[in-house]
Amino acid sequence: MQDERYEKYPGRHHSEAPAAGRAQVAETARLCGTQDPAGPFAGPVPEKFRHQVVAAEGGCWHWVGALQPNGYGRVKVGGRALMAHRAVYEAVCGPIPDGLQLDHLCRNRGCVNPAHLEPVTQLENTLRGNSAGAICRRTGRCLKGHEKKPGRECVTCWRERKRASRARLVGRVLGGGW
Numbered sequence: 764m765q766d767e768r769y770e771k772y773p774g775r776h777h778s779e780a781p782a783a784g785r786a787q788v789a790e791t792a793r794l795c796g797t798q799d800p801a802g803p804f805a806g807p808v809p810e811k812f813r814h815q816v817v818a819a820e821g822g823c824w825h826w827v828g829a830l831q832p833n834g835y836g837r838v839k840v841g842g843r844a845l846m847a848h849r850a851v852y853e854a855v856c857g858p859i860p861d862g863l864q865l866d867h868l869c870r871n872r873g874c875v876n877p878a879h880l881e882p883v884t885q886l887e888n889t890l891r892g893n894s895a896g897a898i899c900r901r902t903g904r905c906l907k908g909h910e911k912k913p914g915r916e917c918v919t920c921w922r923e924r925k926r927a928s929r930a931r932l933v934g935r936v937l938g939g940g941w
Contacts, residue, residue, distance in 0.1 A: 812838070812851055816875060823869055824851075824876040834872035851875040864888055 815828035815838070826836030826847045836847025848865055855877045859865060863882040867874055874880075883891075890897050895906055904910055905917035912918075 811840075812847075812854065812875075815847070816851075821869070822876060823871050823874040823879065825871075826873050826875050830873065836873060836875060848872075848875045848880060852877045852880050866891055 815826060815836075817825045817827050819825050828847060829837040831837055838845055838847045838850050840850050848867070849859065852865055852875075853859060859882050862884065864885055865880040866883045866888045867879060868881055869876075869879040871879070890900055899905055899911060899917075900913065903913070905920055907917070907920060909917050909919040
């Protein structure tokens with residue numbers, strides 16, 4: 764009986780990858796520098812990983828093993844708990860360079876396809892994301908659209924917050940709220 768986790772993800776098991784999937788394998792081999800992309804995985808990927816991945820349209824390899832609440836896969840290798848995308852990347856492409864982390868180019872945290880992962884600095888990974896800080900840094904504007912200097916809080920927003928804070932304080936003092 765197939766595990767219900769497989770039903771959450773569209774697509775097929777990696778062994779049924781279409782011709783387009785085989786092209787993705789060749790791309791993975793090229794990116795990682797491996798020579799023989801014999802199947803959906805290039806390189807010495809442990810058998811354990813093969814049963815925890817489902818190939819989907821768009822080239823993502825969805826992790827269907829253990830998932831963390833934030834969407835990243837989790838796997839035990841040699842008694843150590845590792846993030847699945849890091850474990851698969853290291854098995855296929857080799858070690859992640861010191862000081863770098865893997866950025867999901869497909870923006871899918873459950874994807875473990877090494878062709879969708881790029882080693883980058885923490886700053887680069889953060890700036891590529893969709894957090895408020897990343898958006899402000901890329902656009903040069905705060906979330907309310909005011910122009911903002913790099914590395915500083917938006918002056919217009921700061922003034923608005925201070926005005927509102929003073930108004931609340933004056934209202935409490937004059938209104939007898941204390």
